[in-house]
Each structure stands twice: as structure tokens, then as C-alpha cells.
Amino acid sequence: MHAKTSSAASSAAQAASASQGSYRTLWRWHFYAGLFVMPFLIVLAITGTIYCFQPQIEPLLYRQQMVVAPRTTPRLPPDQLMHDARAAVPHGAVISTVHVLDDPSRSAEFVFKLPSGEKESVYLNPYTGAVLGTLSVENRFIQLDRMVHRKLLLGKAGELLMELAACWTLVMIGTGVALWWPRTKTTARDALLPRLSLTGRPLWKNVHAVMGIWLAFGALFFVVTGLPWSGSWGKNFNALATSANIGTPAGAWGGLPLQSSVPGKASVATASNNAGEHRHDAGNGDSMPGMVMSDLPLTQTPWAVTNAAVPESHAAEGARLPLQRVMDIAASLGVGSGYEIVVPSTATGVYTVSWFPADPKLERTLYVDQYSGAVLKDIRYRDYGAVAQAVSYGTSLHMGRYFGFWNQLACASISLSLAAMAVTGFVMWWKRRPQRTLGAPARERLAPPMRAWKTGLALLGIVFPLMGLTMLAVWLMDRLMFDRAFRRIAS
Incomplete structure (x- = not known):
């Protein structure tokens, strides 16, 4: 009887040790993902929220150029307006694009390519032909916000960084859900609502976990609907979808x-x-x-x-x-x-x-x-094709356009809440940070195999090759740093 009891106790201890090892491994990867993603997540959240409200923001910022008093008289012919707009730009400018909007309170907009190579919008009163002003296309507030959102104003390098941040967000979401998943019997209320009776770091940890589980689907949706527009993977995915007749098939x-x-x-x-x-x-x-x-x-x-x-x-x-x-x-x-x-x-x-x-x-x-x-x-x-149709719906929802103001509000709420998640993660790290080290969670030397997680990460690395290379780099650095530290302790 004593031997059986001892064996059962030993099995329970091994199971607890394996569970603890798995938890710390997941926590470690969640930490690395969050460390990289956090600053980009804040930038994406703020710029995305601003861009989502473009229809409301631009007429307020550029009211003089964009807004006119509606009239019952008919508008001037568009060719006459284009001729008048041409007179407002330097000699040698070439008409590029015409924006057609039926809103009686909005001006007519014509975009010209200037001799310098820059593009400039000319705005006219559609009822009188009076020139209301001009705006640089590249330097408009919303366009700058969009370029920060897509590529941090850093060109191709920034575009790849944003793509990497989106991919690593998938790791952060997956490990975050796994860390939140209850390991003991608990109530739905404790799992899904913050326990405000806690104080200090436990309160921050609980709020972070509960917010994360509520936002996991929204974050996943933003990543999945945003990646098709990314500079590297998105372009390759578009070409693949088209060649497989699930994008825009030729001859359709x-x-x-x-x-x-x-x-x-x-x-x-x-x-x-x-x-x-x-x-x-x-x-x-x-x-x-x-x-x-x-x-x-x-x-x-x-x-x-x-x-x-x-x-x-x-x-x-x-x-x-x-x-x-x-x-x-x-x-x-x-x-x-x-x-x-x-x-x-x-x-x-x-x-x-x-x-x-x-x-x-x-x-x-x-x-x-x-x-x-x-x-x-x-x-x-x-x-x-089917994929292109799905991407079109995802894009409209991602940009807050599909069901009007409520779509904008939903996108803004999710975006700003994700930024708050990044802030709570930083506070948690700050409260437990050790001196002169990064403060990554300790790694178990004899961690369990965790084959399912390794398979999942490998699949992510295959689907997103750029992310796969960075995951391999992080894994190698982690192994080298850990083994070196272990040898110092052992000696």
C-alpha cells in the first residue's frame, strides 16, 4: 500500500512538473512575442483608429478645401471644372485622377502630377468653379497616417517590419490563450471577468489575461484581414490565389x-x-x-x-x-x-x-x-474567386466601412483595447523586472516535448517564411543565452 501511495505521489509530482514546465515555456514565447509586438501594436492601434474615421476627420481638417454650401442649381460640367483646376497648378502639370462624389456639400477634386513628380489635389466649388485650395496628396494627414500604419514611413523595410509584427501577433494570441486557459476548476465569472479585489501585480495580470481572452478574436481578425495587404507575403498570396483561380481568375x-x-x-x-x-x-x-x-x-x-x-x-x-x-x-x-x-x-x-x-x-x-x-x-x-471575395469582406470590416459608424466604433474599440493590452503587459514586466537583465521568464532545462505547439509554430513558419526565419533566430539566441547562463551557474 505504501509503495502504491508513493508511486501515485511521484506520478502526480511529475505531472505537476510537466505542467509547470509547459506553462513557463509558453510564457517565455509569449514574453518574446509581446516584447517585439508591443510597440508596433500601439502604433497600429492608434494609426488604424485614425484611418478608420477618415470620412469624418478630413472634412474637419480641410473644411476650406473640401466642404461647400449645397445649392439647388446644377453643378458645372466636369470638363469645365477640370479646365479650371488645370489653371490652378504650375505649367507642365498633368491631370492624373478625378474623384467623383455626388454629395452636394462636397467640393470637386482633381489630382495633378506636378513637374517635380509630386501629386497635388485641386479643389473647386462645383457650382461656381471657384478654386478653393490645393493639398499635397503625399503629405495629407490621413495619407501620412496610412503610411505609418503600413510601413512606419520607412519604405520597404518598414513594410516588412509591420508584416513581421502582424505574424508575431499570432504567436502572442496563441500563447496568451493557452496561458489563460484554466488549469484547475474555476467559475466562468472568474475566468471571463476581472477580479478587482486583487491588488498589485496580480491585479494587472488578471486584467491583462481577461482582456486578452475577450480581444483574442478581434486581434486575430485584424491580423488575418490585414496580412493580404502586406508588402511581401500579401503580394505572393495574391499571385498564388490568382494562379489557382481563387483570386481574380484570368478571363472572368x-x-x-x-x-x-x-x-x-x-x-x-x-x-x-x-x-x-x-x-x-x-x-x-x-x-x-x-x-x-x-x-x-x-x-x-x-x-x-x-x-x-x-x-x-x-x-x-x-x-x-x-x-x-x-x-x-x-x-x-x-x-x-x-x-x-x-x-x-x-x-x-x-x-x-x-x-x-x-x-x-x-x-x-x-x-x-x-x-x-x-x-x-x-x-x-x-x-x-472565393478567396478574393472573402478578402474583400474582411477589408471592408477591417477598415470600419461595412456597416457604417457602428463598424468604425467596433474597430476603434478593439484597436484601442489592444493598445491597452500592450500597456498592461509593460506594467506587469516593469513590476517584476530584475536588475540588469531582460527579465524573460526562466526556461525549464527539462521542459516537456510540447509537440503540438512545436508543430503549430513550424506550420506558421512555413506559411509565413519571413516569420519562420525570425522564430529560428529567436530560438537559437534563446538556446545559446540559456546554455551559457546554465554553464556559469553549474561552474
């Missing part, structure tokens, strides 16, 4: 001709289409070499078409279509308020109409021949 745009022809001559593309050959491969000359949607001067482009090739017009003698005609074509095809028109800058360019509304099902991309008005391509939501 119907049988309209991809090229116009010189007036009086039959179009080869049209003849092929009449014969039932709806071919859209790269060899038929349907796009300008290297020109894709992400190269165009658009404020925003639907994810599904960022890598879509832009078709071209055949150079032809004759006048370019007036802007009003392009707007009439867009309206006849159901394109609503709030879209952009990229004005062709070459004889073979096309008018590009990009509509990126709050409802993803209404997203639209049109390419209109600048001479004949023929619609060369008409890309709709129904043409997207």
Missing part, C-alpha cells in the same frame, strides 16, 4: 473587346470575340507592358485587382472622350458615388474607373477606351 471579365481599333478598321480582338474566342492571355497585347492596377495613381484599389493587367487603346487620331462621357458610361453600368477615374496620360492609355464602396459586392473596375468609349474590361465582385 466577359467577352468585350480588350483593344479598340483605329477608326474605320476592324479590331482583331473584336473579330475573335465574335467568333466565340474569349481569350484574355498576356500574348494578345491586352495590356501595357508591366502596367497593373497597383501602378495606377488610385487612393484605394480592391485587393482582387491589384495585380490585374491594365489594357491599352490603340493610338488613333481624333479627340479623347470628354470626362462627362466617361462618367455617363460608368453611371449606365451601375457605378455609384465615390469612385475615381484615372485619366490616360499616353495615346495608348485608357480611362480606368475604380469603385471601392463599403459594400464589397458593389466593387467595380472598368477600363474605357479613351477614343471610342468601348468598355475594354468590366471586373465585378462576382468575377472574383
